Amino acid sequence: MSLSTTTACNQSEAETPQLLLKNQVCFSLYSASNALIRSYRPLLSALDLTYPQYLTMMVIWEKSGINVKDLGHDLHLDSGTLTPLLKRLEAKGFITRERSDEDERVRLVFLTTQGQQLKSQAESVPEAIFCKSQLPMTELQQLKASCEKLLANLKK
Amino acid sequence: MSLSTTTACNQSEAETPQLLLKNQVCFSLYSASNALIRSYRPLLSALDLTYPQYLTMMVIWEKSGINVKDLGHDLHLDSGTLTPLLKRLEAKGFITRERSDEDERVRLVFLTTQGQQLKSQAESVPEAIFCKSQLPMTELQQLKASCEKLLANLKK
DNA sequence: ACTAAAAAGATTGTGCACAATATACTTGTA
DNA sequence: TACAAGTATATTGTGCACAATCTTTTTAGT
Structure with missing residues (x-):
């Protein structure tokens, strides 16, 4: 198995499913991180940060x-x-x-x-971002815990 | 509640716990994303990417x-x-x-x-990164799902 | 005290991200 | 068929991230 999660379907996927964008955990992380930072932008630019x-x-x-x-x-x-x-x-x-x-x-x-x-x-910024995320607190905490575990493992 | 997960302890935290770095989901996401991209670097520079x-x-x-x-x-x-x-x-x-x-x-x-x-x-890259992550596949899939949900919510 | 090694920051250069704007081309409508 | 509006990409400028390197200062061993 690989860091790309496989859900094989058609022929092209069956060949090298681990090289499909939609199977990349890191791409999801990277896109979500970029999007979250983008969501902070209007709130933070009001603070000149x-x-x-x-x-x-x-x-x-x-x-x-x-x-x-x-x-x-x-x-x-x-x-x-x-x-x-x-x-x-x-x-x-x-x-x-x-x-x-x-x-x-x-x-x-x-x-x-x-x-x-x-x-x-x-x-007021954290609350505003929480609203934008539209995710339950439990899921956010789980997401945070997994990211911290991943970071710790990569730092080893 | 806010996107910063609170685990109040001492006085300074009790005042504005939502503005503590360690309570920021986005910071965890951002740090994990940076660390993961950093882990890819030696593998990808061999491919000139x-x-x-x-x-x-x-x-x-x-x-x-x-x-x-x-x-x-x-x-x-x-x-x-x-x-x-x-x-x-x-x-x-x-x-x-x-x-x-x-x-x-x-x-x-x-x-x-x-x-x-x-x-x-x-x-060979995806497999190598999976090994570096040292996380079970189920947790990676959960992480990926949460990131995708978050991204979709932020895009709305 | 002398000097090699280590430590703390600063600098330089590359490559993103992204907002704002510009340019070139296409399309819909009068 | 003009021409305004829309579309696709390119350009410009700012601010990260990070590797590599450099400078300055400190520390340790002699």
Whole structure:
């Protein structure tokens, strides 16, 4: 068996069903992820945020003063993605990027007052997305659990 | 309730649990999708393909002569993504891009001999990814079904 | 103290995604 | 048969993701 789920029917499928788009788990995941991010767009552009910026702000709302390495660990992103993203968040006034005094290599990211204010504006976003998804909470939780398991297995 | 699944514990979570990264279904989906595409990378670079190019080739293996609009419909991508991607596939010699005779606006995409040969090289990829995922087939099928349902709901 | 190795970020380059817009062609309707 | 509206694709610009590489700083072993 393969990651492509087979449901053979006609001849062309019988030959290499694992290479049909409709049998690809990853394609479904990829399309759903793209679609979900697309659904966030109108809500987040009102806050002047992209989806990856919104995720980053979530970490900073929780852990102001975090460094880039830990941020990357939490978000599963590297400095090549985060450095320019953080510069854009800084340019918008939501965060500041300061060097650590103990270790000059380390960049610490702090929430600004404006960044703090953004959080209250963002509070209605999760509910709005839940409505758009039109899926029962139990199914969403199951989906989340499977994605987390898959991610953990791929990281091994 | 919201798309962020709550599992309240400490004080900071109790305030706005729906804005915690660990409660975001979309973040799990996004991270798992990125990780899966990352896992494909070493397998596909041996074929000189990226993951979106691989998906595109799947459609063309099945439907040589398809136009850009139908390709975009199948892949949930637009011409802004597909036009440059198809040009790269053409530059690699896997496809040709020809104008339709009946309607000069339409671009038809055909498989080349080299593109056909690529298919047999790709046949081992799905199995390899299935192994990397380390998830039972039933869970993968469930994951796929939920993603498809979510995508369909978001498209409405 | 000196230096090799390691660590933290930053930089560069490629390839998506996608919004917005532009261009070329086709079709329906007066 | 003009011509407005619609359609198919292409172009432009922004912001990720990520590999590869580089710089700066720290740490460890001598």
